[in-house]
Amino acid sequence: MDDRKKSLLKAIVENYVKTVKPVGSNSLCKKLKCSSATIRNEMAVLENLGYIEKNHISSGRVPSELGYKYYVEHLMEPKDLTGEDMLKLQTIFANNELNVSDAVTKCLEIISDLTNYTSVVLGRGSSDNLLRQLNIIALNENKVVAIVCTDKGLVENKEFIIPDNINANEIVKIGEMVNKILVGTPISKVAEKLEFEVKPVIAKRVKDYETVYNIFYDAFNDFLLHNTNIHVSGRVNLLKEPEYDNTTSIKRIASKLEDEAFKKMVDDIDGKDDLQIYIGKDSKFDDNVTVIKKKYKSGGEEGTIAIIGPKRMEYERVVSLLNYMVDRLEGKNEK
């Protein structure tokens, strides 16, 4: 890959991203300062190397998946955010009023709006939350609600129907004891403490201790199971892209725009921390799309933000947006 080939590939990708039409040799003469014949020769080489493709024998060239990969790894130059992009995102952080979860949601909305792609966040409470308070409230003789609050301000609640042989107020009292034992415990250690410190205490006090124990266990359920919540913004934006120009392809992609598919795609609890780009087949979503994702960790929660667009995504811009956004969420770069 000499310099001219690199420039050519870069030009083809960027031209295609912009026009969504196969790129012909003629249209690049000026940019590369040589004749169309030369470009055709170079194109033939790039095609042999697998970086670009033809739809048919007399059509212009289109970047292949490999071509896009080469582009994002070696060719693109993420710029600073443009004025408009920057301005809109800054409104979120301007007044520090929003909690993390709302700020993330707002970010997604703005990004979807600016780019016309789909953005998704899969968030969950981070494991370094400490239990701040466990509160059991009796609603009537056989119904209580358990509220768990962490030091980072995460709150979960769950309702329980309690069996006739146990009194709701009894549960409340046991709740106070359990709270005393667990307060300050990292959420990740709660299960352990429940088993070895709480269970014996309950067993001493209640005959049917398994039932009562399970209530407390279930109260922490969402935290213990790393339950995630998902937010999607601009869900159907993908359908607006011009590559979806026939009913078959639209219906295929449309059927994937449900939360479950997004969840599967975004989820990467073990993935790397820095920004990742998954093109086409690698996206785990659809061969025709690119997914750019990045983890964040802020306040009491952590998660992954993903932006889903066509393969001919505005890579440079989206990378800049996502990086900036996560930096701000994490409190860095607060200029």
Added chain:
Amino acid sequence: MDDRKKSLLKAIVENYVKTVKPVGSNSLCKKLKCSSATIRNEMAVLENLGYIEKNHISSGRVPSELGYKYYVEHLMEPKDLTGEDMLKLQTIFANNELNVSDAVTKCLEIISDLTNYTSVVLGRGSSDNLLRQLNIIALNENKVVAIVCTDKGLVENKEFIIPDNINANEIVKIGEMVNKILVGTPISKVAEKLEFEVKPVIAKRVKDYETVYNIFYDAFNDFLLHNTNIHVSGRVNLLKEPEYDNTTSIKRIASKLEDEAFKKMVDDIDGKDDLQIYIGKDSKFDDNVTVIKKKYKSGGEEGTIAIIGPKRMEYERVVSLLNYMVDRLEGKNEK
């Protein structure tokens, strides 16, 4: 409208619902026991009355909006649920484990699954909830979380950053006082009590009482503003319907499949209590769809469930499903 015309209209609607193709005079000979010429004559009359339409001069007939309306008002005969439909819905209520909100969500999933339409619920806490407990928890010197719990088990929480001149623990103490004043108050009366009973108490104790007052006001925000939450199931099912056979119509309807549009469509805080059918233009969603909705009220919450399908919906079946479901949710008909 003599009997034969009624049978004819009924046959046209049902035939069209089934085949999604304009109905010709020939195809109904057997059912109506007369010749195609007779049917053509009758059809001409029905067309003059506005109940059916032609796409073009030599095409079969299609029910008009008016025709559908006549059908749902006078012609359809909602049957008992079929075995399969009944069976699936019953699994939800079988073990009384689910809280209302989860049961509703589950119902929607099943209905979307059975019918291939889209279903939506817009729910909110019902106004007859009483405040069971207001709990302020200090997270650090300038951050507290307020948790509101009602007697029906609804829980909301909100985080507050408090100004430097006030101590978090002070807020906690005031919270205990406020809780004492408000406990047992219907949520709908909280705003009033806050203004006339709580505000004076705070004012006596704190200089900057407006700020503190606002925290308590905002803590009840979700309840006071009738904040609704929305759930959608089978969101893109509509796109699968054969009437969406070109990219223009698909993209038009797709752009409406976002939560906001659903919200606007379902919301009818002042609507009638019994089942309502909105066809085409009346749907507030899209001229090509029918929306069937019904309110429910159960546990601590109330809301509206809506099913959105093509105008040629399986009216009888959907009406039966929705009625059965709401009855069960409200605890009636528990056989």
Added chain:
DNA sequence: AATTAGCAATCGAAAAAAAGGACTGCTAAT
């Protein structure tokens, strides 16, 4: 040796034309 001009060949996309079929509306007979 690298670059370029020139040109026939290829093939998709769009437009135009042709064929086929499903209805209807009307007339006249039953």
Added chain:
DNA sequence: ATTAGCAGTCCTTTTTTTCGATTGCTAATT
């Protein structure tokens, strides 16, 4: 009041034609 018969309409599908963009190759040029 109903029905058989038939011309007329118009959509849908298929086929044909036209048009234009782009390529690969060859030979000339730098």
